[in-house]
Amino acid sequence: MTPAPTERDRIRAAMDRILGGTPQHSNGALTIVALAQEAKVPRNALTQRHLDLKNEFYERVKERGATPDVEIRLRKTIVKLKETIANKNTELDQLRTDVPSLVRAVNQLELENQEFRRMLALPEPNVIPLPNRQPPITRT
Known part of the structure; x- marks a missing residue:
């Protein structure tokens, strides 16, 4: 039996989908709001609990050279x-x-x-x- 994905796992998977251009639950915008929607977590999960993932998302966006x-x-x-x-x-x-x-x-x-x-x-x-x-x- 596979354990349920944690909030962090859902956020990382959502990052991969958005950055891969295949969003399922959001508009695919390169924003924290879209990432939260994609991961099906409240926005404050990224702005308060998982700041490292928020910063990682912005770093990955920056590395892509894409403008948010x-x-x-x-x-x-x-x-x-x-x-x-x-x-x-x-x-x-x-x-x-x-x-x-x-x-x-x-x-x-x-x-x-x-x-x-x-x-x-x-x-x-x-x-x-x-x-x-x-x-x-x-x-x-």
Whole structure:
């Protein structure tokens, strides 16, 4: 009768399957999460009880010259974030460029408004106020 495989044996077998490209119980990613799934052990078994096996797995991945999936995903995320930052910086630069023009326009409108009010205050104003174009808001 063959003894049941220990947790360490299951982890080593899972390592061999993942690194051999034949995972049975995981997606085959070169991560501790996938290794734990493949070995059917909780992740903390690798991060707390069997640190030597976790380190061995990472060493074997490194020896293969393969980039871990986590690193690949992080690198893609970094690229996307850098693009987002560049886009936001471009948008911010455009807004900073627009602000002085908008301030000038507001100041010009304010001066014109003051002039119209001054003209309305004359005994015989040359300015005739236009009726409000928007219908009044009725509350029901």
